[in-house]
Every structure is written in C-alpha cells, then in structure tokens.
Amino acid sequence: MNEALWALGRGTGVVSLALFTVSVLLGILNRSGRPLFALPRFSVALVHRNVALLATAFLAIHLVTLFGDSYAQLRLVDFVVPFLGAAKPFWLGLGTLAVDLMLAIVVTALLRGVIGVRVFKAVHWLTYLMWPVALLHSIGNGTDAGQAWFIAFAATCSIAVLSALGWRLSRGFVEYQNVRIGKAS
Amino acid sequence: MNLRAPDPRSAADPTVLLHIDWTKCDGRGLCTEILPELLARDEWGYPLSYGYGSNVPVPDRLLDAATDAVSLCPRQALTLIDR
Numbered sequence: 131m132n133e134a135l136w137a138l139g140r141g142t143g144v145v146s147l148a149l150f151t152v153s154v155l156l157g158i159l160n161r162s163g164r165p166l167f168a169l170p171r172f173s174v175a176l177v178h179r180n181v182a183l184l185a186t187a188f189l190a191i192h193l194v195t196l197f198g199d200s201y202a203q204l205r206l207v208d209f210v211v212p213f214l215g216a217a218k219p220f221w222l223g224l225g226t227l228a229v230d231l232m233l234a235i236v237v238t239a240l241l242r243g244v245i246g247v248r249v250f251k252a253v254h255w256l257t258y259l260m261w262p263v264a265l266l267h268s269i270g271n272g273t274d275a276g277q278a279w280f281i282a283f284a285a286t287c288s289i290a291v292l293s294a295l296g297w298r299l300s301r302g303f304v305e306y307q308n309v310r311i312g313k314a315s
Numbered sequence: 316m317n318l319r320a321p322d323p324r325s326a327a328d329p330t331v332l333l334h335i336d337w338t339k340c341d342g343r344g345l346c347t348e349i350l351p352e353l354l355a356r357d358e359w360g361y362p363l364s365y366g367y368g369s370n371v372p373v374p375d376r377l378l379d380a381a382t383d384a385v386s387l388c389p390r391q392a393l394t395l396i397d398r
C-alpha cells in the first residue's frame with residue numbers, strides 16, 4: 131500500500147508540473163491575443179483555465195498521497211508554512227511555497243469578476259515565480275530527478291517556458307502591436 | 316456617458332445592451348470572435364459595433380453569447396445593461 135501511495139505521489143507531482151507548464155504556455159499565448167491554429171481566442175482562454183484547474187487537482191492528489199506516506203514525513207503544517215519539513219526542508223519548502231502561490235493564483239483567477247482585474251492581474255503575475263519554484267522543488271525533492279526521462283522532461287518544460295517568455299518580451303508579441311505603435315518607428 | 320453615441324433606443328430594439336468600456340478594452344478580440352454578428356474588428360484590433368458606439372443592442376438569440384463574452388473578456392471591459 132505504501133509503495134502504491136509513493137508511486138502515486140510522485141507520478142501526480144510530475145503530471146501536475148506538466149499540466150502547469152502547458153497552462154503557462156497557453157496563458158502566455160492568451161496574453162498575446164492570438165488564436166492557436168484552429169482554436170479561437172476564447173477557447174485558448176478556456177483551455178488555459180481548465181488545464182490549470184486539472185493541474186490543481188493533480189496537485190491535491192500529490193499532497194494527499196504523500197501525506198499518507200511515511201518516507202516523506204509530512205505534517206499538516208508543511209502544506210502551508212514552507213521550510214519546516216523533517217526531510218529535505220529546503221526543497222520541500224519550495225513545494226509548499228509553490229502550493230501557497232498556486233492557491234492564491236487560482237482563487238483570485240476564479241474570483242476575477244468579484245475582485246476586479248487589477249488584483250487579479252497583480253496576483254496572476256506570481257505565476258512567473260510559482261512555476262520555477264515548482265520546477266526546482268521537483269528537481270530537488272523528486273527521487274526521480276537523476277533519471278534520464280525526468281531530466282528530458284524537466285529540460286523540455288524549461289525550454290518551452292523560456293522560449294515563450296522570450297517571445298512574451300519581444301516586440302510584436304501582442305497581436306496588432308506593430309500596427310498600434312506605428313510601422314514607421 | 317457617451318453623448319456622441321447614437322441613441323440605440325427604438326420600439327423594435329432588444330432590451331439588453333452590451334456596453335464596451337473603452338478605457339478598459341485592450342482589443343484582444345475575444346468578443347469579436349464570440350459575437351461576429353454584433354462586432355467587427357477595426358484595423359487596430361478593437362471591436363467595432365456597426366454604428367452603435369459603446370452600447371450595442373443584443374438580440375435575444377445572442378444573449379448567451381453576449382454573456383460568455385462578458386465573462387471571458389480578459390480586461391473585464393464588457394457589461395450587459397438592461398433597459
């Protein structure tokens with residue numbers, strides 16, 4: 131039973147990170163205001179949201195299964211307050227930090243209509259902190275970190291997010307940007 | 316208050332208006348995708364409402380789509396106004 135929980139705990143962590151990566155990519159694409167091939171803009175927005183919620187669900191399973199695991203030695207406080215863990219406190223703490231950030235990001239996103247676009251946006255920016263923190267947690271805490279498949283996975287995610295970020299910061303990122311600022315300049 | 320907008324009120328018109336707040340709109344084009352019958356895109360990507368300015372009458376059959384547009388607008392620039 132413990133073996134199964136351990137495998138599930140690790141697996142859901144990896145799936146969650148993969149889904150978060152996809153959601154970050156879709157979020158950046160969404161911000162550019164462009165459709166994704168045949169997928170219209172509003173669908174990009176909806177898929178971005180749904181993939182993030184799915185990632186959150188996997189994250190919840192990740193937490194619950196590892197809570198039941200004796201090797202991880204988790205206490206309830208480790209879900210909320212970072213860097214207090216019994217085993218690998220720093221790397222576990224990064225995971226806790228990512229969970230806290232993720233909760234704030236998801237809740238404010240779902241309540242966007244109530245809290246207003248300014249607060250939503252300010253908190254949503256924290257995603258750029260949450261994603262690398264989560265990645266570092268998976269590398270430092272994950273027992274699969276040395277495996278070839280995990281290295282390939284982590285490298286693929288990193289390259290994808292870094293490229294998207296490069297595009298995000300480039301001129302002409304926003305659709306119509308070149309028209310709006312004037313082609314002559 | 317947009318005094319220059321043509322008054323969209325007339326007996327045959329629908330009762331719901333889609334209000335576009337231009338100070339918030341960033342021309343991301345989600346609304347023009349969801350409501351192609353109501354909104355076009357101008358050459359800078361902003362919505363264009365075929366002569367209605369900032370308050371576009373929404374026919375009943377497009378009410379659901381208009382509600383979706385309001386909730387999906389990334390800048391929360393759209394509101395529905397009952398009149």
Ligand code: SF4
Binds near residue numbers: 339342346347362393
């Ligand atoms: S969806 Fe919102 S921000 Fe985008 S063009 Fe329409 S009103 Fe403007």
